[in-house]
Amino acid sequence: MELLERFSRGEPEAFETLFRQFQAAVYAWVLRIVRDRSAAEDLTVETFWRIYRARARFDPSRPFEAWARRIATNVALDYLKTARVELVPWTDSRAERPPDPAIRSEVAAGIQRAFSELSPKLRLAATLALIEQQPYNEIAEALGISVAGVRVRVFRAVQKLRRRLKILGIEP
Amino acid sequence: MNRHENEKLETLLRTAIVPIGDSELKHDLWPQMLVRLEVGVARLSWFDWALAALVAAWILVDPQTILALLYQL
Numbered sequence: 001m002e003l004l005e006r007f008s009r010g011e012p013e014a015f016e017t018l019f020r021q022f023q024a025a026v027y028a029w030v031l032r033i034v035r036d037r038s039a040a041e042d043l044t045v046e047t048f049w050r051i052y053r054a055r056a057r058f059d060p061s062r063p064f065e066a067w068a069r070r071i072a073t074n075v076a077l078d079y080l081k082t083a084r085v086e087l088v089p090w091t092d093s094r095a096e097r098p099p100d101p102a103i104r105s106e107v108a109a110g111i112q113r114a115f116s117e118l119s120p121k122l123r124l125a126a127t128l129a130l131i132e133q134q135p136y137n138e139i140a141e142a143l144g145i146s147v148a149g150v151r152v153r154v155f156r157a158v159q160k161l162r163r164r165l166k167i168l169g170i171e172p
Numbered sequence: 173m174n175r176h177e178n179e180k181l182e183t184l185l186r187t188a189i190v191p192i193g194d195s196e197l198k199h200d201l202w203p204q205m206l207v208r209l210e211v212g213v214a215r216l217s218w219f220d221w222a223l224a225a226l227v228a229a230w231i232l233v234d235p236q237t238i239l240a241l242l243y244q245l
Contacts, residue, residue: 016202019201019202019205020200020202023197023200023201023202024196024197027195027197027201028195028196028197031192031195032191032192032195035192037198041197041201041204042204044197044201045201045204045205045208046208048205048208049205049208049209049212052209052212053212107184107188108187108188111184111185111188111189112188112189115185115188115189126185130182130185130186131185131186131189131190131191132191132192133191158178158181158182161181161185162177162181165181
């Protein structure tokens with residue numbers, strides 16, 4: 001029997017095989033969204049926990065990775081919603097790499113602040129499309145919306161960002 | 173607002189918030205997954221708790237219910 005069929009029937013060994021095969025891909029995707037290694041590890045485990053619980057609903061004829069990525073995106077979005085209470089969740093200390101030293105630190109801080117104030121849905125779309133430069137069709141698939149829908153979210157994020165930066169006195 | 177301005181903003185955004193470079197997973201997460209599976213299986217869902225609370229409240233309001241409940245079991 002195929003691995004995916006065995007997984008959907010609840011075979012623990014099949015789940016372990018899939019976990020080992022896709023944990024790195026799920027982790028990399030989540031990390032791009034949440035930008036925190038420790039949180040990305042926890043969210044990867046949470047993603048696979050949701051995958052495990054939803055195994056009976058999985059259609060073995062469909063690709064596992066796309067399904068896993070969609071669940072991972074929802075998990076990451078939930079995380080962004082709860083982490084929203086932090087005023088500046090994208091400061092240098094949490095970012096993987098420090099900002100480009102060529103731009104002034106107050107400008108970088110202003111941009112990070114304005115970006116952190118975007119709604120989680122807009123921030124997620126803008127992070128993947130503008131910062132991580134992931135293909136729009138992949139983002140659309142992961143979010144369960146159309147490519148046009150992704151473009152609208154990114155456009156709205158840019159508009160809001162521009163307005164917020166103007167208030168902060170930063171003119172790009 | 174033109175396309176050039178948007179591109180300028182996007183470039184500035186990428187210099188302030190740099191992309192994740194190395195996204196490689198440094199260690200196997202399977203041991204953490206095993207712990208999560210054990211905790212998750214042992215933990216009752218909110219629905220189970222809600223159902224238990226409903227039955228308890230019903231018994232408090234109408235103690236005769238317990239007989240009907242025992243009969244059903």
